[in-house]
Amino acid sequence: xxxxxxxxxxxxxxxxxxxxxxxxxxxxxxxxxxxxxxxxxxxxxxxxxxxxxxxxxxxxxxxxxxxxxxxxxxxxxxxxxxxxxxxxxxxxxxxxxxxxxxxxxxxxxxxxxxxxxxxxxxxxxxxxxxxxxxxxxxxxxxxxxxxxxxxxxxxxxxxxxxxxxxxxxxxxxxxxxxxxxxxxxxxxxxxxxxxxxxxxxxxxxxxxxxxxxxxxxx
Numbered sequence: 001x002x003x004x005x006x007x008x009x010x011x012x013x014x015x016x017x018x019x020x021x022x023x024x025x026x027x028x029x030x031x032x033x034x035x036x037x038x039x040x041x042x043x044x045x046x047x048x049x050x051x052x053x054x055x056x057x058x059x060x061x062x063x064x065x066x067x068x069x070x071x072x073x074x075x076x077x078x079x080x081x082x083x084x085x086x087x088x089x090x091x092x093x094x095x096x097x098x099x100x101x102x103x104x105x106x107x108x109x110x111x112x113x114x115x116x117x118x119x120x121x122x123x124x125x126x127x128x129x130x131x132x133x134x135x136x137x138x139x140x141x142x143x144x145x146x147x148x149x150x151x152x153x154x155x156x157x158x159x160x161x162x163x164x165x166x167x168x169x170x171x172x173x174x175x176x177x178x179x180x181x182x183x184x185x186x187x188x189x190x191x192x193x194x195x196x197x198x199x200x201x202x203x204x205x206x207x208x209x210x211x212x213x214x215x216x217x218x
Contacts (some may be wrong), residue, residue, distance in 0.1 A: 044101055044143075046143070047097070053129025054185070054197075062218055066100070066102075072097070077170050089133035089134050093135055095136060098178050107152050114138075123164050125169045140171070151172045169176050189203075
């Protein structure tokens, strides 16, 4: 599965320094990114697809304010939401992660920043590194209009800033259903930290997260 990629260009790094003020204001107050408002103690859910879910799962698990991350499948039907079937690339699913978070501690726009800059390469169409197929596509499965608006605004912002040398191909689509993956896929990086694939492809993401977002890293 996958190879190491440099996901963030110098332009993107500069962009994040410009928009970092967004973290000090309520979600949606910066750059026109709207996000659902939540009362104290209320948890929200976000679903992202960015290639193999092992590494994406680990990235979000290391964010302060994230309370749970589960690997699974989104975009297809229940009957074919199984690893062997999804791996054929014919079921309509994407490998995805369901992120539950406390919006009082981390906002949906912040999750988007990490998704685009650390978790995966949003310019790769129907693949991530050596993993090829629509099941490895880049996608945001929004739960409500607020998430849709925030995701579209973030993509427009990155595109206007020419943050990537190639076009962003991330799909922004409604979440119909999320199907948890098999037990052996859950928390995979933490359970298999020395596996060559993990060492080569996913541990560098965690180091990148620690360096780029030290105030969010845990």
